Amino acid sequence: MLSLVGLSTFRPGQREAVQAALDGRDALVVMPTGGGKSLCYQLPALATTDLTVVISPLIALMRDQCARLTSLGHPAVMLASGEDNQTALEQIRGGHAQVAFAAPERFASPAFRQALTQRKLALFVVDEAHCVSEWGHDFRPDYLRLATIIAELGHPPTMACTATATPKVAEEIVARLNLREPERVRSGFDRPNLSFDVLPFDGEGSVARKRATLVAGVEMPENRPAVVYCGTRKSTEEIAALLNAPAYHAGMPTEQRTRVQDAFMSGETDVVVATNAFGMGVDKADVRSVWHWALPSSLEAYYQEAGRAGRDGEPGRAVLLASRSDLGRLVRFIQEAEVTVEQVASLVNRLRAQGDLELAANEERDRILLAVAERAGALTLSPGQGGRVHITLADRPLDRGRVAELCRAAKDRRWQSYRSIEHYADATNDRCRRRQLLDHFGDPTPGQPTGRCCDIHDPPDWLPPITAAKAKGKKAPIVEDGPPVDEGELSALKAWRRERADGKPAYTVATDATLREVIRRQPRSSDELLAIKGIGASFVDKHADSLLELLAQ
Incomplete structure (x- = not known):
């Protein structure tokens, strides 16, 4: 039966979930990202000619899974904005589709609901089921309507799946969806092949150090493919430019997001900079590292996004670049x-x-x-x-x-979510990162890393030497690797520097190496200045306006 989806063995918990669906029972499936939740409903879906409906909040998730099933020769369709929904509805009505992927908002369409009534439903799947819970990190009001929809459809066997449900959230999922004596499948939350590093960046020059660490880390071959998560659309664009990588966020046109996702999935590009819109839906097995440029809103959100790394079982890294300044953004949210x-x-x-x-x-x-x-x-x-x-x-x-x-x-x-991520990212927190994550999700079993565990037990010596020193807050020499600069331009900047030094040694404003890098990069904003080695927040406060005006001339 596993050969239907190109696999040979079950992972922990999968057999029980599949059997519950085949027996016509409801189920709650809680497995970590990469634990194999999708097989729990795909396999029973392919064992019958009746229809399986899979509800998912992200187009990216549906597109990946739908494409995989169709590539294996299984008739699957998806309904979402930008898709050929009319053809999908015809496939459902005509009995050709075995699996139909849809967003919860799609139930506002009478045509979709009417099409479902013409088929016998083998299984109704609520993926990312934590979205139904106000205690979940990604609560979506549209999910609240699913219990009514399930009842309208005669309560077919229902499977709720999630990777990030704390025990409290799991109970709320059962109650909100009115699951009937569900089979409860809860595999361990540990991801033994992942290491978890929190690198603190605070104080003068912290943004420049943080950027240097990210650039150096992502450039390491063993860390690619890589996903870099940012907290806002603006920072996503900025970091994408820094890394010369594509950006992905909800403010981009659908076609552009699709191109970025397809390029990453096919290996055409091996780095993507994204908001959490890229999170749940990307099923790429060989991601080697996941970086968080900004603190996510909760520990559940962090673990889900970090879990995109190492889904193939090979070593993967989750790196959180932590700044206290990020907390203000979370408080504002x-x-x-x-x-x-x-x-x-x-x-x-x-x-x-x-x-x-x-x-x-x-x-x-x-x-x-x-x-x-x-x-x-x-x-x-x-x-x-x-x-x-x-x-x-x-x-x-x-x-x-x-x-x-x-x-x-x-x-x-x-506020509880805020405090959980604040404590996890605290530089003075010396508790094992893995243990903190397992405790948060109610998993008492000992962590069993197959390699490095975390920055608490195993200092991140994998970072390049200069970057490692910066990550620890130490001074590191500026290394120039750019082409020569025009001496006339350099003389103009030196004259500007003498004026800004106001009688103090010139190097207190900027070194010659920093001035040369300014000429090479031609920054146009304070953020672009901060990306230059040797320039920190203090420099920007004192000199940014004057220097940017000079460069503009």
Whole structure:
């Protein structure tokens, strides 16, 4: 049976999950990234001619899995923006498709729901099921509708899969999806072939040291293919330029994201710089290293993204470039995501007044407000026309006390996530990184690394010597490897340096080597200045405006 998907042996937990599906039972499958969750539903899907529906939050995830099944000769289709959905629907109705991949938003389409009613469902799969839980790191209100959809479809055998469910999240998944006495499959969370390094970067020149470490580390052949995760779209573009690698984030056109993903999967490029939009959906087995330029929002998010490395069982590295300054960004995200009783009440009042109770709800804040209002009993949500959400208002006053309770709970959960990643990345934290991760996910078994464990037990001596010294906060000599520069341009910068030194030794502003690198790179912003060896935050504060003005002339 395993030969259907080109494999010969089961991994831990897979056999139990497959058997539950074949027996028509519900299942909760919690396995680490790379543990083989997809086989748990793909194998039983291919053992029948009935339809298996796989719900996934990311187009990238669906595209990879759909392409793999079709390449093996198995009829699979996917429905998502930018795809040929009409042909996919025809394949479902006509009985040709065995597996249909779809985003949860797709259930807003009456045509899709109607097509599903014409087939017997062998299995309904909720992948990345932590998205259904407000305790999960990637909560998505659209997932809250899946329990209703499952019931409408007659509650076919349902399998919920996730890589990052803490015990609390796992219980909420079972409750939210109304799983019936599910088979609970929970394999160990350890990834023995991965090492976990946290490298601290703070103080003067920390951004330049951090950039140098990333460049040197990613350039090492043993660390490629590599994925570099950034916290914002802007930093994704900047780091992509630094590494001369493609960027990937949700703000890019669909076609461009597809090209980047395809180039990475095929080996045409072996480095991608991305936001978490690239995270869950990329099933590339030979990624050797995953780098985090910025702190992710939670330890669950970090472990899932780090787990993209070493899925083939060969050694892989997860490297977190930690800066205390990142914490401010996370605090800002928490504050921006906060919803209040007044905001929920305002939304409900607006809905009562407008009469048309279908919303596009494209903004994340609107979706969160709707989800809170629904939890408080003020309304119920169901799929509407054309991707909109249909709202049915309750015939009773808003329970402001319940809303306040829900708002507080959501805020508390976000702060708990913040504290977990803050503690993990703390430079003064001397607990084994692997042990911290296993404890967080409720796995008491001892970690069993097959190579290096983490920076606590095994200092990261794999870094190039100069970069390693910088990562430890030591001074390192500036090494020039660029072409000669125009002496006239260098003289102009030296004259500028003398003026800025204001009677002090010239080297207190910048060395000759740094000036030559400025000429080679021709920076146009403070961030580009910080990427130059020998330039730190203090230099930027004192001299950036003056130097950039001179360079512009």
